[in-house]
Amino acid sequence: MVISSGGGGNFSCVLLVLYFCLFYQSLSLALAAASSSSEIISRFQQYLQINTAHPNPNYYEAADFILSQAKSLSLESHTLEFVKAKPVVVLKWPGTNPKLPSILLNSHTDVVPSEPHKWGSQDMKCVGLQYLEAIRKLKNSGFHPLRTVYLSFVPDEEIGGHDGAEKLADSDYFKKMNVGIVLDEGLASPNEYYRIFYAERCPWWLVIKASGAPGHGAKLYENTAMENLLKSIENVRRFRAAQFDLVKAGLKAEGQVISVNMVFLKAGTPSPTGFVMNLQPSEAEAGFDIRVPPTTDPAYLERRIAEEWAPASRNMTYEFKQKGSVYDKFGKPILTADDSSNPWWALLEGAVKKVNGKLGKPEIFPASTDARFFPR
Ligand SMILES: [Zn+2]
Numbered sequence: 001m002v003i004s005s006g007g008g009g010n011f012s013c014v015l016l017v018l019y020f021c022l023f024y025q026s027l028s029l030a031l032a033a034a035s036s037s038s039e040i041i042s043r044f045q046q047y048l049q050i051n052t053a054h055p056n057p058n059y060y061e062a063a064d065f066i067l068s069q070a071k072s073l074s075l076e077s078h079t080l081e082f083v084k085a086k087p088v089v090v091l092k093w094p095g096t097n098p099k100l101p102s103i104l105l106n107s108h109t110d111v112v113p114s115e116p117h118k119w120g121s122q123d124m125k126c127v128g129l130q131y132l133e134a135i136r137k138l139k140n141s142g143f144h145p146l147r148t149v150y151l152s153f154v155p156d157e158e159i160g161g162h163d164g165a166e167k168l169a170d171s172d173y174f175k176k177m178n179v180g181i182v183l184d185e186g187l188a189s190p191n192e193y194y195r196i197f198y199a200e201r202c203p204w205w206l207v208i209k210a211s212g213a214p215g216h217g218a219k220l221y222e223n224t225a226m227e228n229l230l231k232s233i234e235n236v237r238r239f240r241a242a243q244f245d246l247v248k249a250g251l252k253a254e255g256q257v258i259s260v261n262m263v264f265l266k267a268g269t270p271s272p273t274g275f276v277m278n279l280q281p282s283e284a285e286a287g288f289d290i291r292v293p294p295t296t297d298p299a300y301l302e303r304r305i306a307e308e309w310a311p312a313s314r315n316m317t318y319e320f321k322q323k324g325s326v327y328d329k330f331g332k333p334i335l336t337a338d339d340s341s342n343p344w345w346a347l348l349e350g351a352v353k354k355v356n357g358k359l360g361k362p363e364i365f366p367a368s369t370d371a372r373f374f375p376r
Pocket of ligand 1: 157
């Protein structure tokens with residue numbers, strides 16, 4: 001994501017976030033050439049075996065493991081505890097020209113709770129380990145980076161990132177790092193193409209509420225809360241279907257459309273055996289998880305919500321439980337340029353070509369990640 005007001009060709013004034021998913025298999029093959037693949041796998045297993053699943057992630061153990069890796073790689077390390085028991089570990093590989101903006105490789109240490117027999121590693125310990133193994137390989141070959149390379153291992157991404165990446169991004173420590181580019185998580189590639197994401201959709205969590213006169217269950221009358229809510233739900237459903245049709249027809253990628261999914265319905269008058277069956281309630285609510293790509297006009301969606309999904313004319317109100325902005329602090333959509341106007345882009349494209357890789361069409365990440373905290 002570009003957050004710069006400077007000229008496109010100037011590296012020093014561009015802070016950019018890319019979400020880049022390394023094609024794991026090809027990387028592990030390349031790594032195997034430098035170091036025994038079984039050693040790499042065993043380090044990976046060690047990291048995986050540390051239980052950092054919510055709700056009780058063992059962050060200190062993960063931090064200790066990363067610090068031991070840093071030591072074996074002779075990297076400088078700092079453990080920052082912005083919030084108690086939630087360590088952020090930052091590793092530093094000094095560049096030969098430390099005055100240049102640095103490179104930050106971010107990964108989160110926490111994982112979602114899962115059924116043990118279905119455990120995977122894509123999100124995203126595999127990426128954190130790939131960073132470390134790539135540095136191991138480069139160090140062994142005698143490579144010295146021109147720019148300083150930082151690695152951050154942050155907690156809490158899976159529960160919003162506010163005590164992890166957000167605290168780091170807002171800190172004086174981060175300012176001193178003078179970061180020019182951040183690479184964060186992407187999605188695994190199912191084929192030989194490297195997937196790259198240049199933006200992400202913004203979450204809007206919307207609750208709409210209908211009010212109306214309560215009444216007997218046998219009576220037909222106008223403007224009941226249930227009837228008004230159902231009209232809105234039908235409206236939202238049609239909008240959802242139209243957006244989904246664009247994806248199904250191959251006209252747009254998943255990240256390019258506004259997705260809307262209903263996540264709760266709340267209505268009815270509770271009784272000891274369930275719900276009162278002969279009473280039409282005076283209130284009814286529905287909640288929606290909406291994801292807005294930075295390529296759309298959010299004002300258009302807001303108008304739609306106010307005029308069609310929760311119109312005052314049907315006694316409806318709405319509120320946002322969360323409403324991320326698709327704009328940066330300069331009022332520009334949060335997007336990383338994926339063309340020659342962006343010097344980092346050409347470098348990345350060149351690096352993939354150099355290893356005979358194929359770069360997929362740049363995509364918008366369908367959900368949100370810690371990357372959103374850095375360009376500001
Ligand atoms: Zn993740």
